[in-house]
Amino acid sequence: MAIVVKRGMSIGAMSAEEDLKFLSKCFVDTGQAEQISDISNSKCIALCRTGSGKSALLMHVEETEENFAQIDPEDLSLRYISNSDILRFFEEIDVNLDVFYQLLWRHVLVVELLKLKKEFYDADSARRWLTTIMDSFNKNPKRKAAVEYLTHFNGQFWLDTEKRIREVVDRIEGSLESSVGMKATALRAKVEASAKATSKAER
Known part of the structure; x- marks a missing residue:
């Protein structure tokens, strides 16, 4: 038919x-x-x-499924990361940033799972949970390190994914800039000027 x-x-x-x-x-x-x-x-x-x-x-x-969480790629601030001066600079001088990206996505996934499991809705709920586990984890070095890491970022648990990624990237940028002793834009300008001077000398 x-x-x-x-x-x-x-x-x-x-x-x-x-x-x-x-x-x-x-x-x-x-x-x-x-x-x-x-x-x-x-x-x-x-x-x-x-x-x-x-x-x-x-x-x-x-x-x-009862437990389901969705992370939309459009919320991952990919353009913000790709436009980062400090990250672009280190990529241009062939610094391998694979570990950075692996840890960044791992951080995002861990926080999303914690929010889903522990129902973090605001700063107080995240702080209360961290306080309850702090004492019991102090005797174990690995668990203590994990709690310290979470405490460092607990102010972002209830933020959306994009804001958390921007915050993490900004902190890492600041750390990298401190290690080289100047802003990425200034460092890049210095390297470009040096490259141009070398090119002229070779001619």
């Missing part, structure tokens, strides 16, 4: 994010939702081409 699409009939939106009417009704569970919900499963990462159904899959997981 031929399928007839009548004028004005809705057959769904172009993307899963916009197709709230049909997404739940038409979703076909192939077992992938269970795979990506199990963090012990090596297949828990959904890495696919555009249009393959990642958004629909994640929206289904959000509807069916």
